[in-house]
Amino acid sequence: MSNRASGFSFSVFFSELSVTLWLALMAMFTVATVMDYLDRFAPRELAADWDNVGLLLGERSATVERIMTCLTVTPESAAEAVEERANLIVTHHPILFRGVKRLTDATPEGCMLLTLIRAGVAVYSPHTAFDNTHGGINELLARRLGLTDVVPLRRAAECGQMKVVVFVPEKDLNSVAETMFAAGAGQIGEYRECSFRLAGTGTFFGSEAANPTIGQKGRREEVNEWRLEAVCPASCVEAVVAAIRRAHSYEEPAFDIYPLHAPPSGRGEGRIGSLPRSQLLGELAKAVKAAFQAGPVQTIGDPQHSVQRVAIVCGAGGEMLSDAVRARADVLLTGEMRFHDYLLARAQGLSLILPGHYASERCGIEDLAERLRGQFPQLHVWASMRETDPVQWV
Numbered sequence: 001m002s003n004r005a006s007g008f009s010f011s012v013f014f015s016e017l018s019v020t021l022w023l024a025l026m027a028m029f030t031v032a033t034v035m036d037y038l039d040r041f042a043p044r045e046l047a048a049d050w051d052n053v054g055l056l057l058g059e060r061s062a063t064v065e066r067i068m069t070c071l072t073v074t075p076e077s078a079a080e081a082v083e084e085r086a087n088l089i090v091t092h093h094p095i096l097f098r099g100v101k102r103l104t105d106a107t108p109e110g111c112m113l114l115t116l117i118r119a120g121v122a123v124y125s126p127h128t129a130f131d132n133t134h135g136g137i138n139e140l141l142a143r144r145l146g147l148t149d150v151v152p153l154r155r156a157a158e159c160g161q162m163k164v165v166v167f168v169p170e171k172d173l174n175s176v177a178e179t180m181f182a183a184g185a186g187q188i189g190e191y192r193e194c195s196f197r198l199a200g201t202g203t204f205f206g207s208e209a210a211n212p213t214i215g216q217k218g219r220r221e222e223v224n225e226w227r228l229e230a231v232c233p234a235s236c237v238e239a240v241v242a243a244i245r246r247a248h249s250y251e252e253p254a255f256d257i258y259p260l261h262a263p264p265s266g267r268g269e270g271r272i273g274s275l276p277r278s279q280l281l282g283e284l285a286k287a288v289k290a291a292f293q294a295g296p297v298q299t300i301g302d303p304q305h306s307v308q309r310v311a312i313v314c315g316a317g318g319e320m321l322s323d324a325v326r327a328r329a330d331v332l333l334t335g336e337m338r339f340h341d342y343l344l345a346r347a348q349g350l351s352l353i354l355p356g357h358y359a360s361e362r363c364g365i366e367d368l369a370e371r372l373r374g375q376f377p378q379l380h381v382w383a384s385m386r387e388t389d390p391v392q393w394v
Helices: 010-027 031-041 075-083 108-119 127-132 137-144 170-182 234-247 281-291 318-326 339-347 357-375
Strands: 054-057 066-070 088-091 122-125 148-155 161-169 196-205 220-233 254-260 268-280 298-300 306-316 331-336 351-354 380-383
Touching: 031 054, 031 088, 031 122, 031 357, 054 108, 066 075, 066 357, 075 088, 075 108, 127 137, 127 268, 127 357, 137 268, 137 306, 137 357, 148 306, 148 318, 161 170, 161 234, 170 220, 170 234, 220 234, 234 254, 268 281, 268 318, 281 298, 281 306, 281 331, 281 351, 298 339, 306 318, 306 357, 318 331, 318 339, 331 357, 339 351, 357 380
Parallel strands: 066 088, 066 380, 088 122, 306 331, 331 351
Antiparallel strands: 054 122, 148 268, 161 220, 161 254, 196 220, 268 306, 298 351
């Protein structure tokens, strides 16, 4: 029987099937799905201690079909998100940056957030984790200027892991190991419950006040023991030691704690690199203006001064001025600084280029939208079209 005779159309059938599959695929994406990607791209441990990053508003299980990126959630960008039916805003600057005791319509922020809540719009912020990650805003700025040999300006402290070593009799070996693992020890990358065990002989001489589990006090004893060791985050050391004491049968368990220094990871804040050739400060400032589509660009230093080594800190980078001097930068490019930092930089022979906070970070928000589109081609992702630089020049 032909399709025509049966009244059945394969083309209509497959068209309807495609729509069904498309809708099913769309329904698979949630706030948690996007969060997981952002947390891998810009791990939250890269954020500054004072920062407020991650999911700040909304439900992880909510379905996502439309995502808007922006530099800051303002009444204008929030209204755009609601009108354009965004399910998720990925904002550079966090909302609720300072603790609040009430959320009402009595404040501009309260009105804005209540509007987003009613519309079911979630808000996620990567902020300084995005600044500092590989492929983040600072590296994007360095790439636009053509810098080479780019490395972090302020390297991250590499010592965050410890090794805990404890000596246990064989009967305690498994119970002590299990409690150490439960307390956070033994995690190496994608592997857990990692440890090393080595048999040996321990000795002790207990005083008259001692109460040894094995052997007798008042004489030297030799005991067959195991050396049990596992790594753990520095933040878990107290919990791991407490777990050892609970599970160990000895009156005084013997243990050692060693700090571990990992090989350089390339992680850190800001970036520093070199121009392919030296340029006059004034020429570089013009290149920055064009590359970042900035308004007027401020410079500190002689416009005829030759510069090649460039430090970069997006946003407000005054706190890293001393890092730039220490790294022997010729010029520090950052969005904005305080007046007294201008004077300090000039006194130390460091030139400055200041295109404005907005100009130094907005390009990163547009790049992030591109990244999200590439990762989730089924979703509609855009950078806020209503967001503008609040600073206007007359």
